[in-house]
Amino acid sequence: MTETAIRGARILADGQWLDDHALVMDGGRITAIVDAASLPATLPVETLTSGLLLPGFIDTQVNGGGGVLFNDQPTLEGITVIAAAHRAFGTTAFLPTLISDDLDVIARAIAAVDAAILAGVPGVVGIHVEGPFLNPAKHGIHDANKFRAMDSEAIDLLTSLRHGKTLVTLAPECTDPAMIAALIARGVTVAAGHSLASYEDMQRAVAGGLSGVTHLFNAMTQLESRDPGLVGAAIDLGLTCGIIVDGYHVHPAALRAAFRAKGADELMLVTDAMPSVGHDAAGFALGDIWISRQSGALRGPDGTLAGSDLDMARALRNAVSMMNIDLISASKMASTTPAGFIGLGTDYGCLAPGRRADIVHLDDALLPLATWIAGERM
Numbered sequence: 001m002t003e004t005a006i007r008g009a010r011i012l013a014d015g016q017w018l019d020d021h022a023l024v025m026d027g028g029r030i031t032a033i034v035d036a037a038s039l040p041a042t043l044p045v046e047t048l049t050s051g052l053l054l055p056g057f058i059d060t061q062v063n064g065g066g067g068v069l070f071n072d073q074p075t076l077e078g079i080t081v082i083a084a085a086h087r088a089f090g091t092t093a094f095l096p097t098l099i100s101d102d103l104d105v106i107a108r109a110i111a112a113v114d115a116a117i118l119a120g121v122p123g124v125v126g127i128h129v130e131g132p133f134l135n136p137a138k139h140g141i142h143d144a145n146k147f148r149a150m151d152s153e154a155i156d157l158l159t160s161l162r163h164g165k166t167l168v169t170l171a172p173e174c175t176d177p178a179m180i181a182a183l184i185a186r187g188v189t190v191a192a193g194h195s196l197a198s199y200e201d202m203q204r205a206v207a208g209g210l211s212g213v214t215h216l217f218n219a220m221t222q223l224e225s226r227d228p229g230l231v232g233a234a235i236d237l238g239l240t241c242g243i244i245v246d247g248y249h250v251h252p253a254a255l256r257a258a259f260r261a262k263g264a265d266e267l268m269l270v271t272d273a274m275p276s277v278g279h280d281a282a283g284f285a286l287g288d289i290w291i292s293r294q295s296g297a298l299r300g301p302d303g304t305l306a307g308s309d310l311d312m313a314r315a316l317r318n319a320v321s322m323m324n325i326d327l328i329s330a331s332k333m334a335s336t337t338p339a340g341f342i343g344l345g346t347d348y349g350c351l352a353p354g355r356r357a358d359i360v361h362l363d364d365a366l367l368p369l370a371t372w373i374a375g376e377r378m
Contacts, residue, residue, distance in 0.1 A: 002026070004375070007036040008048035009361060012055070012331055014352040023053060025357040028374035032353055046377075048361060051369060052327075055335035055351050056092025056358035057312035060167060060268065060342060061128055061214070061242055063097045064275035064307075069284065070096045074109035079116040083123045085278030086271075087378050089311035090360035090368040093125045093339075093348055095167055097272075100131030100139075100146040103157055110161050117163040122373040125344060126165030129158060130214065133170040134194035138219040141306040142194065143287055150175040159186040165342045169214040171195035177208035184209030189342055191242075194219045195230055202233030212341060215272060216241040216258060217250050218305075235261045240341040242270035245318040246310040248297040252322040259323050264332040268341060269315040274298055274307035313360075313368045320366070327366075 007022035013033050022039050024032040039045060064070055066085030068078045079096050086094055096116075098109045106129060113127040133154070136144040148154070150170065158168055167189045172180070173196055180190050192205060193214030198221065202210075213220075213234040221229030234241050241262060245255060249272075259267060271277065275284045276293055283292040291298050291306040298306045312334055319330040339349030347356050357375035362368055371378045 003031065003043060005039055005043055005045045006048065006053065006359070007039070007045055009051045009053045011053045012328065012351060014350055015328060015332070017328075023351065023357075023359070025375040028357055028376075030351060030353050030355050030357050033351070051364065052362045052366075053351065054331050054360050054362060055349055056360050056371060056373065057090045057269075057316070057334045058338040058344075058349060059086065059091050059094040059271050059273070059312050060338050061097050061130070061270040061272045062086060062091075062094045063099060063273060065273055065277040065279070067275050067279040067281060067284075069275045069286065070098055070109065071101055071105065074098065074105060074112050076112050076115045076119060076121070079112055079124060080121050083116075083121050086273070086311065087123060087371050087373070088278055088368065089313040090362070090371055091123060091312045092358035092360065092371060092373045093123055093344070095126050095128040095165070095342070096124065097128040097130055100134060100142040102132075102146060103154065106157055107160075110157070113164060114162050122376075122378060124164070125348075126167065126342065127161060128167040128169070130169040131194065133168075133175060135171040135174055135196045137196055138171070138194045140194060140219045141286065141289070141291075141300055141304050150179045155179060155182050155186075158183060159188055165189065165344065167191060167212075167342060169193040172197045172205035172210060173201045177204045180205055180208035180210050192220070192230060196221055197230045197233070199228040199233050199236075202230055202237060206233075206237050206239070211239060213239050213241040215249065215270065216243045216267075217254060218244065238266065240266050240268060240337065242268050244272050244308055244310065245269060245315050245322060246296070246308045247318065247322065249305060249308065255323045259325060264325075264329040265337060267333050268338040269312065269319060269330075269334045270338075271310040271312055271315060272307045273310060276309045277311050313362070313366065317366045
């Protein structure tokens with residue numbers, strides 16, 4: 001490999017801003033971040049005229065993009081289209097996310113992710129299986145007819161990914177903590193979601209190894225004075241929580257309250273993106289239901305939110321504006337925290353020597369201009 005450098009933009013390096021510096025890369029990794037004036041004259045350099053270099057975004061909940069729904073196309077080709085759609089918005093690592101479906105579809109999805117990682121599809125780092133081990137009373141847009149109980153067959157399937165990371169969302173009250181522990185013991189990250197879990201249910205699940213919450217506030221028991229529910233457990237038990245900052249799923253006041261309670265170390269931005277991201281269609285079919293775009297939201301015929309039309313760059317901008325936080329905190333929520341949550345924190349989520357050269361270039365309005373994955377400009 002040949003060492004190269006990028007200069008000309010402010011660099012968010014390991015949590016601090018650096019001006020007049022250059023980021024040096026070789027072999028897909030960052031080798032140094034140095035004063036730009038000290039670069040050797042013989043080093044190939046890409047000179048940017050302005051803007052910001054941030055760690056590439058990491059999205060743990062991507063149902064689709066580019067006109068493709070992962071459930072409909074659980075294939076290498078489908079993942080390739082979804083990945084390309086999200087790269088345009090600065091996402092350099094993501095988990096293709098399968099919403100509740102039959103076990104044979106889950107098996108195909110896992111095989112497709114293995115194939116995508118082996119084929120080197122840029123950005124694919126594993127899979128998120130969201131359901132079907134959920135509570136029908138909190139099904140949201142999921143098809144509750146697909147729901148089922150966790151059993152040994154399901155555990156074997158959910159732990160069958162050979163390459164990359166696996167995240168599973170389940171309703172803790174609908175399974176046994178021992179089964180959660182079995183998933184954890186075999187390398188799976190487990191989150192709670194679409195659930196009527198009590199605080200005590202969550203305590204038992206956390207004892208089994210559950211460490212996250214999927215789309216905080218949405219499709220779960222809320223915080224009440226004498227019944228803390230899943231939201232209370234999420235705040236109190238130190239869980240890492242995905243949150244959809246699109247202005248529709250969670251009120252800005254609740255977003256701000258969550259940030260004050262959890263901070264950037266325990267909140268991560270997710271898109272819950274559907275096929276509309278990176279595509280101009282007015283809607284799409286989710287099973288037998290038509291989902292339409294309505295003023296930036298995706299809704300079923302009865303008004304139920306159906307994932308989002310959100311990309312990570314917009315989630316970052318919204319976090320700054322709606323949550324009233326600084327860009328360093330928003331960047332941590334978009335990169336560092338999700339990397340750590342799924343077990344990639346030593347390689348991903350930070351611009352520093354030795355880390356992967358996964359980078360997004362934003363303009364001063366935080367709009368994406370370019371993306372690099374493992375040092376390669378996409």
